[in-house]
Amino acid sequence: MGGVAKGQIVREIDALGGMSGIVSDKSTIQFRMLNRSKGPAMWSPRAQNDRMRFAEEWRLALERTPNVDFWQEMISGIVVKDNRVVGVRTNIGIEILAKSVVLTNGTFLNGIIHIGEKQFGGGRTGESASKGITEQLVGLGFEAGRMKTGTPPRVDGRSLDYTKMEIQHGDENPEKFSYSDETKPIKEQRPCWITYTNTNVHKALEKGFDRSPMFNGRIQGLGPRYCPSIEDKINRFAERERHQIFVEPEGWDTVEIYVNGFSTSLPEDVQYDAIRKIEGFEQAKMFRPGYAIEYDFFPPTQLKATLETHLIENLYFAGQINGTTGYEEAASQGLMAGINASLKTDEKDPFVLKRSEAYIGVLIDDLINKGTEEPYRMFTSRAEFRLLLRQDNADLRLTQLGHQIGLADDVRMEKMLDKKADTARLINDLKQKKLAPEEINISLEGLDTATIKEKITLEKLLKRPQIGLTQIMELDANLKQYLSKYSKDALEQAEILIKYDSYIEKEQQMVEKLNNMENYKIPIEFDYLGITALSAEGKQKLNKIRPETLGQASRISGVSPADLSILTVYLGR
Structure with a gap:
């Protein structure tokens, strides 16, 4: 579990109140923080897990969850009435009614396993493929494709x-x-x-x-x-x-x-x-x-930002059915689709994360606006605000949002608020406390950094690339005792926020510009085809994806800056 950018996703799921982080921790056999030699935006947690314990911990976690019922059988199709999903149908003909349905079919849809010249149906080794769902969805007007993945x-x-x-x-x-x-x-x-x-x-x-x-x-x-x-x-x-x-x-x-x-x-x-x-x-x-497995997927441009399908109301897709690869990418989509299916059932506002709020937001935004022609995998390079979206601050970014929708509990919320307050106090202390030349110059020479001629605040000292809080603690015993009263999390946060202050500020300014475009809502019934000035490709893509905001429209492949300007004028009217 985890890895570059994937570890950030696991932490985001955890901050929202999901279970992936907890289950991973309970089954870990080795833990490594990748990219420690690089900047904090690149640090990525990764765990090697006990596969059997991982599965067992998930099973137990699900069974302990109140109000969750189970039925173990292959699903052959969904039940649709008036372009709205109303349930699912099992292989033995049972219909289970539902207000919302989330399809998380993984590699099972018409799955074929290949080993050399041998091929046979299967969703993974020892388990049969799922047949019928793809054919039904295509009959309802969905576009489908084929992807493959492999195992060693x-x-x-x-x-x-x-x-x-x-x-x-x-x-x-x-x-x-x-x-x-x-x-x-x-x-x-x-x-x-x-x-x-x-x-x-x-x-x-x-x-x-x-x-x-x-x-x-x-x-x-x-x-x-x-x-x-x-x-x-x-x-x-x-x-x-x-x-x-x-x-x-x-x-x-x-x-x-x-x-x-x-x-x-x-x-x-x-x-x-x-x-x-x-x-x-x-x-x-x-x-x-090892073997390769070939399976059906549905291009994710057919989805709204909530992962609900455009064609069938209350039907949601999550995971490899959307063309992604990886446990972490699938888990984040399952969480978001589940949250939104529940919120819509309760007639509440949808829950959508922005690109500036989470890697999960980047993932879903990429999928629904750009689609994917190969299994999509998350990388730090896909996020334009990765200095804000670090693995160490996922709780500060997302716990309050998870708490508001009832997923993250009060204990998590209080823990996050304590960390936030501790960090703010520590940063204030570092700005106030000063050291004199006679106290630290010898130590500064030993660290191969310039000596000082007058008193300097700990904050300014910390901005030097050669100096971290660990080195500052070693400058003076009293200082070490004083700083040791703060938690490891607060110390890490304070150091990152001080060292990268100007860069973080620039990214936040970019976020504000992006948010201005996100605030321009586009009516769902907007007639793109009626705007003759739009390019042919722009019309086609906008009409197909039907973006909810001008910001989303700007990120659709094929929509040019000229198309965006024309659209802005028409929205102004």
């Missing part, structure tokens, strides 16, 4: 030689995802390992290319650009002699190993031959081969 082989950890690999430990002082006190940072961790492919591995894989469903045309769906299969890597990056392989335990007690970086749909005999040529894998025993 699982191997027996007892058969590996770890002495030939680089060990990868977790953080020395691990953190956790959840801001709540329900979980604690992990004390004991399991290591992972890193090894590499080589030219012999690549040659062994290439021998099976003529039997690869990806290269011989049997797979029609588009695969992920940023997490390609191993055969795709050696085909696209032929100049590279090796690729990194992460050797990841599947849990505390199991010997099963996940060979991250070796996703493949090649024949099992080719996989087996190639994997045994990786250093440390010479005697590897395979639990099961």
